[in-house]
Amino acid sequence: xxxxxxxxxxxxxxxxxxxxxxxxxxxxxxxxxxxxxxxxxxxxxxxxxxxxxxxxxxxxxxxxxxxxxxxxxxxxxxxxxxxxxxxxxxxxxxxxxxxxxxxxxxxxxxxxxxxxx
Numbered sequence: 001x002x003x004x005x006x007x008x009x010x011x012x013x014x015x016x017x018x019x020x021x022x023x024x025x026x027x028x029x030x031x032x033x034x035x036x037x038x039x040x041x042x043x044x045x046x047x048x049x050x051x052x053x054x055x056x057x058x059x060x061x062x063x064x065x066x067x068x069x070x071x072x073x074x075x076x077x078x079x080x081x082x083x084x085x086x087x088x089x090x091x092x093x094x095x096x097x098x099x100x101x102x103x104x105x106x107x108x109x110x111x112x113x114x115x116x117x
Contacts, residue, residue, distance in 0.1 A: 001099050002028060002099070003021055003099055003116050004028070004029050004098050004100075005017050005030045006094070007096065011094055013094060013095060014030075020109060021116075026116060026117065033094075039089065040083065043055065043085050043086055046096055046098060046105075049101070050102075052078045054093065054105045055103075055105055056092070056093065057092060060093075093105040
């Protein structure tokens, strides 16, 4: 099993997830969100495994800066939220860790240990 970690290299939480995978000597691959070939399809898979509320980051500064009408338009359905994340990856809660069977967002060492180690 290879663990796939997605996020932004400069994010401290993503760095913690990568450091954890290295310390656990897990086979893993890190990929920046913008380098994912078909991000929308990947998002659909992550949402099917973890749920939209786990993947969409309502606390993202980029999301918070939008006016109410824009936020309402984005959050009207799961599909609109996925499309919004695909076009603006800063809406994705990071990091995303997945082995294809499980997807976790954010880095909670105990949860990642249970799911991936």
